[in-house]
Amino acid sequence: MALTIRERWAVALAGLLLAGLLPTACSTPTAPNGDADPASRSGQPLQPNAKRVLRISAIPDQNPEKLNRLYGLVADELTEQLQVPVQFIPITDYTAAVTAFRTGDLDLVWFGGLTGVQAWLQKPGARALAQRDIDRSFHSVFIANPRSGLQPISSVEGLRELKGKRFTFGSESSTSGRLMPQFYLNEAGVQLSDFAGGAPGFSGSHDALIALVQSGTYEAGVVNEEVWLSRLREGKVTTDAVIPIWRTPGYANYTWVVQPDLDQQFGPGFTTKLEQAFVGLDGANPRQAQILELFGAERFVPASNDQYQAIEQVGRQIGKIR
Amino acid sequence: MADHGLERALLELRAIAVPGRRRPRLQGVSLVLRPGERVALLGPSGAGKSTLLAVANGLIPPSQGSVHWLGEPRGLTPHRLRRQQARIGTLWQDLRLVEELTVQQNLNAGRLAVWGWPRAVLNLLLPLDTEACTAALQRLDLDPQLLGQPVSALSGGQRQRVALARLLRQEALLLLADEPLASLDPRLADGLLDLLLAEAAAPRGLLLSLHRPDLAHRFDRVLGLRDGQLLFDLSPQQLERQQLAALYAGGAGP
Amino acid sequence: MRLPRPAAPLWVLLPALVLLPLLLLLPAISHGGGWGLVGDFAAAALRPSLEPLVLGSALEGLAITVAMALLGWAASLGLGLLLGVASSQLVWHTCGGVAWPAQLIRRLLALPRSIHELIWGLALLQLLGLQPLVAVLAIAIPFAALVARVVSDQLDALPVAALEGLRSAGARPAAALLTALGPPLLPQLLSYGGYRLECALRSATLLGVFGLGGLGTELRLTLQSLAFRELWTGLWLLLVAMLLLEQLLGGLRRRWAMPERLNLGRASVGHRGRELLLAGLALIPLLVILGWWIGIAPASDWRWQPLPPLAAADWPAVAALPWARLVGNTVLMTLLAAALAVGLAPLLLLLAQPWGWTRWLLQGLWALGRLWPPPLTALLLLFVLQPGVLTGALALGFHNLGVLGRLLLESNDHGQRGAEQALSCAGTGPRMALLYGRFSGLARPYLAYGAYRTDVILRESVVVGLVGATGLGSQLMEALSAFATDELLALLLAYALLTLVGEELSDRLRRQLRGGARPLSPGPAAATALPLLQG
Structure with missing residues (x-):
């Protein structure tokens, strides 16, 4: 009997010891090379303070496979031109991309208009670096499933037809898939609660949105024009299955946004070299041509924060910027 | 009561065997129980009394042998089995209310x-x-x-x-009881036994497992079970002291 | 004329009455637009992508998710045990002679507990940046507060005779506490800890869905790009991992004689002490390796991020939010989901009872429910339903049905089945025998667990905010993407208050249910095992 009690004692002691050790164990660094070779851990959560690597990312507005292919190429190109290791870090949502930029976990991010403004408002000194030729005057396209009975409209007032329909935006923080469309819906007097179900859906990426409208899950939605046109070109969608009903007026959209302190970290003039690398992308070079094609652009041009004042205003009006 | 003539048997077990972990729990057990019969099942602990009752009420299907209820073989479909079980009532030791x-x-x-x-x-x-x-x-x-x-x-x-x-x-025809008296004080035990015996008049029958050979005289028949095998099947008058001794011999006392 | 008064077995089925209004409302919110997509999704289950690249990245994602779960769980157990001891009245009373600090710590711990791990994750993301430590901490903090509560409840419910004996014999307070309370506490704690690990795996997956890395992230990305075959690759892997974990923990629980949640029997670790110790010791290097592998480096991780420049708070605007509707929708969704899960589990069991194969089917369905993070279910439901409270409730209900259903089956396997057996030996059909024989005894403990689960669902309701118009959760998602700190704070506060009120109500309900509970088996352990229902 005494044995049993002693055994129980040992068990209790072991349990308490174990429980006491666990928190120390899991927060103790054991490997001295804790952040060795970041390239070997691509796809894993990123390592902070591995500063010799330039970490680039993008808002997840399209299919992840496409983003991985595109930004893999961009990373290779930048590595070659700038002579620094570049790593692409995939991110699942717009808000997380802004936050990771603010916390310094990302050095260079391909943002939409709204997320770009959010990013430099949160990280003073950050700036728009370069954008595509098409981003100076970008458009959104309202699309509909033919079975919905919706017809192409000629002016913004026509958007009232969308009342009572199942309608979806792209991501909550998308400029072309949410912000500007919502602005024009407001202009037409359509509130978010006017849609079927009392609220619009948020489908995430533009590709998902097209697929959902095509399948009939939603009767109508709104999409980035560049993605829409390229999916039409690729034959991934036909106007039999989804019809465009209205194209918004132009507004400034996507841009590369860069951290303010890269020159200190990578050497003087680094930010300028980065800008040059994008602006100098040339269709004559095979890899650069591929990058331009995947971006759906002829070329890149320098960008500035000032171009986005209108976006910031709309953002404040709709409550996405405080 | 002892009219064993043409009347249809309530329950008939033929050469029943139930396998167990180390040795068979029941082996070659046969018995017939007719309406109006009140039968006591004696045997040391672990002799297979509970298993025999469980075979009788259909909880345990035997691996060998056959069970007949009112002359019909034990139901092969769940539905038929349930129809037969509906007339078999079990008084469990822990009551199971x-x-x-x-x-x-x-x-x-x-x-x-x-x-x-x-x-x-x-x-x-x-x-x-x-x-x-x-x-x-x-x-x-x-x-x-x-x-x-x-x-x-x-x-x-x-x-x-x-x-x-x-x-x-x-409205059970056959009453099965698994050591119903074991946990009762003598007064309650006597009262319950009286009730059971009274309720088991024809057309009903009673099969009751028991730890107390001294009560055997109140039954019509006494079965002795040991190591899964039936040692005897006698009227209480025929039951002799030696047979009881053999039943409980060798440490496995009552 | 007396009014009909439902007896215990019917209690467990009463919540299923919610199905009636639900079935009436469903046609109104279904649009059937996306049945084609649902078909594609279902068809893809049979042919998941086996491409080495997809498989490799799913496996790596799974490994990261499991590592986050394990680390978060281990940290929560350690921290929870310390906090639990610190919030035990008995411990304070024995060591210092006063009990109020215990009360104070207990109250303080209510706050971290009332906030869902997803919100912790998103908040920590703001403070620590995007790194694996965030997911680990997001699991560890609320789980530790939960463990602490269970530990202190257990401690304070243990019989104190042994302790008083040792104290009067002159033992020091700490030694006396450890000797008298350690052994009876351990099996309960281990069993509860096992369940927490299962929860941690589910939470780590969920956090991934919101971008904190691991398999959840892969699932979300593949669903969003409608790549169903790749999605199923991840889902099947997760299913295998989850079932293996559950089997392993179930095996250990049986081997180490730990109590099941609804089976309030007596338990003790007995003679397996050495084995337990070895298992614990083996876990430590594993945790260290995992931590290193997913890239947790405390030296650089504790880099406090400056908060973004905050805009001046606009409280009038915050006050102008439609609070009544937000709270009302959240509560409605919670109750619907809870009724659905609590009522449907026994109803389905009852329907499936007579046949062996339906039981397998049920187990499969319930495993999918547990596996599938509610926001993903919600996104799938949007293919055929309109966004809103009902859709959110269905997603939450399905997930919790998986949890409750498993609990019910478990109690089937381990519970006492005498009454049911007796009925079935008297020719009663298997369904009626189940209803009368087993549901009677299960009613109180099962409903008590259901009340606790309702509490969990309320906290969880935030995660289906994705599908829109589901109350506080959706508003929270909007506020997050707008970086509206003032609104976020107000919403979080509202959530915390709501959860605390909910917790109080469900506590009362549980006390009432337990008040008349018949211990399923005699012995003092029955009383002390009750807090396990909180897991």
Whole structure:
């Protein structure tokens, strides 16, 4: 009997010891090379303070496979031109991309208009670096499933037809898939609660949105024009299955946004070299041509924060910027 | 009572075997139980008494041999088996009443084999068949006031009788009882045995496992079970001291 | 004329009545637009992508998710045990002679507990940046507060005779506490800890869905790009991992004689002490390796991020939010989901009872429910339903049905089946025998667990905010993407208050249910095992 009690004692002691050790164990660094070779851990959560690597990312507005292919190429190109290791870090949502930029976990991010403004408002000194030729005057396209009975409209007032329909935006923080469309819906007097179900859906990426409208899950939605046109070109969608009903007026959209302190970290003039690398992308070079094609652009041009004042205003009006 | 003539047997076991972990729990057991017969099953602990009762009520299907109920082979489909089980009532050693339900609901649970869903659910909402339940209680000298009480509020003796009353509600032809007297004081034990023997008049029959050879004289027949095998099947008058000694010999005392 | 008064077995089925209004409302919110997509999704289950690249990245994602779960769980157990001891009245009373600090710590711990791990994750993301430590901490903090509560409840419910004996014999307070309370506490704690690990795996997956890395992230990305075959690759892997974990923990629980949640029997670790110790020791290097592998480096991780420049708070605007509707929708969704999960589990069991194969089917369905993070279910439901409270409730209900259903089956396997056996030996059909014989005894403990689960669902309701118009959760998602700190704070506060009120109500309900509970088996352990229902 005494044995049993002693055994129980040992068990209790072991349990308490174990429980006491666990928190120390899991927060103790054991490997001295804790952040060795970041390239070997691509796809894993990123390592902070591995500063010799330039970490680039993008808002997840399209299919992840496409983003991985595109930004893999961009990373290779930048590595070659700038002579620094570049790593692409995939991110699942717009808000997380802004936050990771603010916390310094990302050095260079391909943002939409709204997320770009959010990013430099949160990280003073950050700036728009370069954008595509098409981003100076970008458009959104309202699309509909033919079975919905919706017809192409000629002016913004026509958007009232969308009342009572199942309608979806792209991501909550998308400029072309949410912000500007919502602005024009407001202009037409359509509130978010006017849609079927009392609220619009948020489908995430533009590709998902097209697929959902095509399948009939939603009767109508709104999409980035560049993605829409390229999916039409690729034959991934036909106007039999989804019809465009209205194209918004132009507004400034996507841009590369860069951290303010890269020159200190990578050497003087680094930010300028980065800008040059994008602006100098040339269709004559095979890899650069591929990058331009995947971006759906002829070329890149320098960008500035000032171009986005209108976006910031709309953002404040709709409550996405405080 | 001893008219073993043309009357159809209630239960007939033929060369039953039930395998066990180390040795068979039952082996080559055959017996016939006719209406009106009250049979005691004696044997040391682990002899297979509970297993034999479990074969009789269909809880354990035998690996060899056959069971016949009222001349029909034991049901091969679940439906037929249940129809036969509906007439076999078991008084479990731990009673197995539903503690959370009232006495009336427990008594009516004896009818579940023949009731459809509407009545089964209604029984959980309203007091059903109060007359029949009252009759069953009164027959066992229980106060009909108990009908609305939850079983968990009853005393041990009351529970025994409620469990027995459930068998009456079930209209069981064969009463099986697994050492019903084991946990009772002598006065309660005598009372329960009287009730069981009285209720087991023809057309009913009773098979009761027992730890007390001194009560054997109150039964029509006595079976001796040891190591899964039937040692004897006698009337109490034929039962001799040596046979009892052989039954309990070798450490495995009663 | 007396009013019908439902008896215990019917109690467990009553919540299923919610199905009636639900079935009436479903046609109104279904649009059937996306049945084609649902078909594609279902068809893809049979042919998941086996491409080495997809498989490799799913496996790596799974490994990261499991590592996050394990680390978060281990940290929560350690921290929870310390906090639990610190919030035990008995311990304070024995060591210092006063009990109020215990009360104070207990109250303080209510706050971290009332906030869902997803919100912790998103908040920590703001403070620590995007790194694996965030997911680990997001699991560890609320789980530790939960463990602490269970530990202190257990401690304060243990019989104190042994302790008083040792104290009067002159033992020091700490030694006396350890000797008298350690052994009876351990099996309960281990069993509860096992369940927490299962929860941690589910939470780590969920956090991934919101971008904190691992398999959840892969699932979300593949669903969003409608790549169903790749999605199923991840889902099947997760299913295998989850079932293996559950089997392993179930095996250990049986081997080490630990109590099941609904089976309030007596338990003790007995003679397996050495084995337990070895298992614990083996876990430590594993945790260290995992931590290193997913890249947790405390030296650099504790880099406090400056908060973004905050805009001046606009409280009038915050006050102008439609609070009544937000709270009302959240509560409605919670109750619907809870009724659905609590009522449907026994109903399905009852329907499936007579046949062996349906049981397998049920187990499969319930495993999928547990596996599938509610926001993903919600996104799938949007293919055929309109966004809103009902859709959110269905997603939450399905997930919790998986949890409750498993609990019910478990109690089937380990519970006492005498009454049911007796009925079935008297020719009662298997369904009626189940209803009368087993549901009677299960009613109180099962419903008590259901009340606790409702509490969990309320906290969880935030995660289906994705599908829109589901109350506080959706508003929270909007506020997050707008970086509206003032609104976020107000919403979080509202959530915390709501959860605390909910917890109080469900506590009361549980106390009432337990008040008349018949211990399923005799012995003092029955009383002390009750807090396990909180897991």
